[in-house]
Amino acid sequence: MSLLQSLKARDRVFDFMAPDASPVDVRHGPILYMEDVTVSFDGFKAINNLNLTIDDGELRCIIGPNGAGKTTMMDIITGKTRPTEGSVWFGSRHNLLHMNEPEIASLGIGRKFQKPTVFEALSVFENLELAMATDKRILPTLTARMTGEIKDRIDEVLQTIGLVPLRYQPAGILSHGQKQWLEIGMLLMQRPRLLLVDEPVAGMTEQEMERTAELLTGLAGKQSVVVVEHDMGFVRSIARKVTVLHQGSVLAEGSMDQVSSDPNVVEVYLGADDEEAA
Amino acid sequence: MMTRSFSKPSLSTTPSPSSQFWLTRPFGERATQIFLGVLLAALLLVTVLHTVVPQGSPLHVNAYTVNLFGKYLSYALLAVAVDLVWGYLGILSLGHGAFFAIGGYAMGMYLMRQIGDRGTYGHPELPDFMVFLSWDSLPWYWQGFDMAWFSFAMVLLAPGLLALVFGFLAFRSRVTGVYLSIITQALTFALMLAFFRNEMGFGGNNGLTDFREILGFNLRSNDTRLGLFLATGVALALSYILCRAIVSSKLGRVCVATRDAEARTRFIGYRVERFQLFVFVVSAMIAGLAGALYVPQVGIINPSEFSPLFSIEIVLWVALGGRATLYGAVIGAILVNYAKTIFTGVMPDAWLFALGAMFVLVTVFLPKGVAGLLRKRRRAATSDSAGTQEAIV
Numbered sequence: 001m002s003l004l005q006s007l008k009a010r011d012r013v014f015d016f017m018a019p020d021a022s023p024v025d026v027r028h029g030p031i032l033y034m035e036d037v038t039v040s041f042d043g044f045k046a047i048n049n050l051n052l053t054i055d056d057g058e059l060r061c062i063i064g065p066n067g068a069g070k071t072t073m074m075d076i077i078t079g080k081t082r083p084t085e086g087s088v089w090f091g092s093r094h095n096l097l098h099m100n101e102p103e104i105a106s107l108g109i110g111r112k113f114q115k116p117t118v119f120e121a122l123s124v125f126e127n128l129e130l131a132m133a134t135d136k137r138i139l140p141t142l143t144a145r146m147t148g149e150i151k152d153r154i155d156e157v158l159q160t161i162g163l164v165p166l167r168y169q170p171a172g173i174l175s176h177g178q179k180q181w182l183e184i185g186m187l188l189m190q191r192p193r194l195l196l197v198d199e200p201v202a203g204m205t206e207q208e209m210e211r212t213a214e215l216l217t218g219l220a221g222k223q224s225v226v227v228v229e230h231d232m233g234f235v236r237s238i239a240r241k242v243t244v245l246h247q248g249s250v251l252a253e254g255s256m257d258q259v260s261s262d263p264n265v266v267e268v269y270l271g272a273d274d275e276e277a278a
Numbered sequence: 279m280m281t282r283s284f285s286k287p288s289l290s291t292t293p294s295p296s297s298q299f300w301l302t303r304p305f306g307e308r309a310t311q312i313f314l315g316v317l318l319a320a321l322l323l324v325t326v327l328h329t330v331v332p333q334g335s336p337l338h339v340n341a342y343t344v345n346l347f348g349k350y351l352s353y354a355l356l357a358v359a360v361d362l363v364w365g366y367l368g369i370l371s372l373g374h375g376a377f378f379a380i381g382g383y384a385m386g387m388y389l390m391r392q393i394g395d396r397g398t399y400g401h402p403e404l405p406d407f408m409v410f411l412s413w414d415s416l417p418w419y420w421q422g423f424d425m426a427w428f429s430f431a432m433v434l435l436a437p438g439l440l441a442l443v444f445g446f447l448a449f450r451s452r453v454t455g456v457y458l459s460i461i462t463q464a465l466t467f468a469l470m471l472a473f474f475r476n477e478m479g480f481g482g483n484n485g486l487t488d489f490r491e492i493l494g495f496n497l498r499s500n501d502t503r504l505g506l507f508l509a510t511g512v513a514l515a516l517s518y519i520l521c522r523a524i525v526s527s528k529l530g531r532v533c534v535a536t537r538d539a540e541a542r543t544r545f546i547g548y549r550v551e552r553f554q555l556f557v558f559v560v561s562a563m564i565a566g567l568a569g570a571l572y573v574p575q576v577g578i579i580n581p582s583e584f585s586p587l588f589s590i591e592i593v594l595w596v597a598l599g600g601r602a603t604l605y606g607a608v609i610g611a612i613l614v615n616y617a618k619t620i621f622t623g624v625m626p627d628a629w630l631f632a633l634g635a636m637f638v639l640v641t642v643f644l645p646k647g648v649a650g651l652l653r654k655r656r657r658a659a660t661s662d663s664a665g666t667q668e669a670i671v
Contacts, residue, residue, distance in 0.1 A: 078545070105547040117542045119535040126531050129295060131546045138556050141548075144528040146295040186546065 024091035024108060024193055026056040031194055031224045032077065037086030039072055039248075046072040047083065048248035054194070059220035061235045062228045064245035065268060070228045071114075073245070074196050078111050079104045090194070106136070110187035111196040116179035120172030124163050124182055127171050128154045131186035153189070161185040161215065177208035184215065195225045201234050213238050244268075295528065304522035313605045314515055321511040328504060341500040346619065348507035348575045350612045355514045355568035357595045357607035359561045362521050364593065365602030366530060367557050368537030369454070373462030374565050375589035376469050377437035379579065381566025383473075384436050386486035386579040387420060388429030389497075393490050406488070407481045417479045426493060433570040434563045441562030442555065449551035449558075454540065463586050470584030485580025492574050503575070510571045514608070517564045521604055524560065533557060534602075594633065598640050600647025609648050 024031065032054040039047040047069045054060055064070055075081035076088060079101045088096040096104055119127050132150065134140070158164045161181040166174065171182060180200055187195055200216065201209045209231075217238050219225055229235050235242065235256065242259045244251045252262040259265055296303060304310040324347060327339040356378050363369045395402040399409040403416060422428040444465060448458055476482035495502040524530050535543045536550050544550045573579045582588070591614075599610020617636070621629040644651055 101544060102547050102549055105545055111545060113542075117539045119531075119538050119542070121534050121538055122531055126295065129528065130531055130535055130543075130548075133547075136547045136549070138529065138552055141532055141553075142524065142527050142529040143300050145299070146297045190546065 025093040026091050026193075028092045029055055031056045031058075031091055032226075033087075033089040033092075034073075034076075035087050035089075037076060037083045037088060039069075039076065039081060039083045045248050047076070050086070050245075050249050052243065052250060054224055054226060056193075057221050057224055059217065059225045059238065059240055060227070061239040061242045062226060062245060063230070063232075063235060063242060064251075067247075068245040069248040070245055071198065072248075074111060074198060074228065077104075077194075077196060078109060102136075105190070106133070108191065108193035109196065110190050110192035110194070112180075112183050112187055112198055112200065114198045114202065116176065116183050118171040118174070118179050118182050118186070120170060122171060123168050124158070124171055124174070125154060125167045127182055128157055128185055128189050131189040133190040157185045157188050160188065160218075162211065177204050177212070180204070180208075180212065181215065184219075188219070192223055195219065195223055197225060197227045199229055200227060201229065201231055209234055295531075300527045301519075301523050303526055304519050307522070307526065309603075309605060310519070310522050313518060313608070317511060317515055317518075321508060325504065325508065328500075341503050344500075344507050345503045345575055348503065348510050349572060350615050351507065351510040351514050352568045352572040352575065353592075353595070353615050354608040354611040355510065355517055355571065356565050356592055357599065357611035358514070358517055358521055358604055359564035359568065360592050361596050361599075361601060361604055361607035362524070362564070363558055363561045364596060365604075365607070366525050366533045366537065367554060369554065369558065370456075370459045370593065371462045371558075371561075372459045372586065372589050372593060373464075373466035374561070374592055375586075376462075376466035376584055377441060377562040377565035378569035378572070378592075379466075379469070379473075379581075379583035380437045380440060381433045381569030382573040382579040382583060383480060383486065383569075384423075384429055384432040384566070385570035385573045386489075387423040387432075387480075388426065389489035389492060389574060390486050391420075391424040392492065393488065396490060397488070405481070405486070407476075407484065408479070411476060413479075420479065430570070433566050437562040437566030437569075438559050441559045445555045445558040449554045452551070463589065466584050466589050467586050470581050470586075473581035473584060481580070483580065485578055485582075486573075487578040487580075489574060489577055497574055497577065506571065506575050510575070513567055513571055517567065518604060518608075520560075521564070524557070525604070529553065529556075591633075594637055596647075598636060598647055600644075600649025600651075600653075603647075603649040603653075606647050606649030613648065 030053045032052070034050055034052040037047055037050045038045060050069070050073065052073070062070055062073070072081060076083050077096065079096065079099060082097065090096050090104075090107060090109065094107060096109075099107070119130065122130070129146075129150070132153065134144070155164075158167055161184060163174075163178060163182060163185065166178070171179065174182060184195075184197070184200070197216070201212050204212065213234065216225055216227060227235075227238070239256050241254065242256050243253045244259055244262075244265050246264075246268050251268065252259050252265045254262075296306065298306060324339055324344060327337055328341070328344050331338045333340075356374065359377075360371060360374050363371050363374075390405040393405065397406040397409075399406055401409045404413060408416070423432070444462075448461060453461065472478055473480050473485075474483055480486065489497050491497060492502065492506075495505065497503075525533065532543065532548055532553055536548075536553060540550055569579075569583070592611075595610040595614045596607045597610070598614055599608065600606030614633070614636070617632065618629060621632050640647060646653070
């Protein structure tokens, strides 16, 4: 659509040929726009005609039973998996399907994986340093110096994720919850526009969950956050808008109350209370 | 918040990344200062014991021993190259002998051309083996090796180019782990078979030998041997500083990150394959330099240096000395080769068993190698009395 419009506009010729280094354009509202996306693996449709729009600054929770396509959806956004059909736009200017993983990452999409992966041999501080949004080519990395500005930025994030006292410890000794926060901190170092967070509270204690909820709600507004989560209590505590995925497409969307009273949703997901624990 | 006894700053060599210029940064580190100090002292000591102490004295170091030490140092240089890729980047190269040998061949070709018409057949240009094969002119790839600057550049460029092409293909296809190890092994084996062929023009089976002069100095004179020993020592010091500068830079931390979680490193925006390629090429060039310093000291280069066994042995040195420390690789290379010299003199048949036993014992009792032992003692010392850091290495 936007391509057609740009062709019709006569003040500029062929602006789709211009280099894609432009900032993310969110003037039209959504920061992420997925339309009719389908992914099939040998005929099995992991994602089936998915339509999803995330607004700038929004905190969105995505729920759905196992195999609903939540992880595949994240893979598509980050460029790990290519959809068979459909289009994925970041802002109204960047076609994510034309970009590779590092390009998408440097555009401002950060992803937190289910299993926390931090660099265990490096200190908390160094983990954040590596994640910082900066020139990541070889020579600038080799000659990079630690400046006060970078230090301040790292300190700021350390403050946000509450790991200041552990800054010089190797990340390998952190507890599970602390690793998750460090990973979120690493994403924040990249000053992302969109954060994709995969099951942030799996395996966390009640107390850690509360802190994570605070952290995530605090982040929304400054950046858009998409949380995939199984834990209903947690989703209820943070979500303003919830999307339910089922068999690779959107089943329902709305506030937690709206969604949980939707009969379709009750049938496939929320109704199965006894299975939810699994 | 959990409060175990984490009040001390991290025990890693760099508690916090420093703001210094990357090439001078290593000089601020204790490990580098000690390493360079010990190396310099050893070079001076051997020089003094060789030149000043009279021949009859029990303290005198003879030319043979100086030469032997020079050989150990070139092996140590090679081990540093392997530690750089294995210890910090997690790439277990079982083919670094190939880069070593190629550097050695480049030097060997220069030394062959230096023989001039003093060969057995007295041909002004062709090395003996070419005359023997009744070739009538130099192959194109032998051109230029009569010039020192060209040959010395080739010592670095030839292994670097091979590593560049090989690494580009391997890392671009994301070949890592055991598959990469096997491919590097295959690379060195293939090169060995190729260099065995007479038609390759590298002296086949016999390789290159009968060298006479390097830069106009007679290779058989004791002074030249001492000079080569010292040159190897200096090369080791400089390469150590370069490697240390690389691993203590942000790039070094990206390497460690790649080693531990490659996919994650890619996700935070680093082109992992380019970093791997860069470090791999640097390492190959250092290995080539080691080979080039080795050849004039042993007086021969032949395809057996390409043998997969030799490449595996290098990895054993590094494992014994301790990975990811750089100085551990140096210690390992010198210890194992010293042991080898002793063993092959006393019980030649038992050497491989001794090597195997050493490897097993170190793996079981010192999983972090000799360097791990040094570090542990240092840690114990620092935690006993926080102020006495200089106690042990």
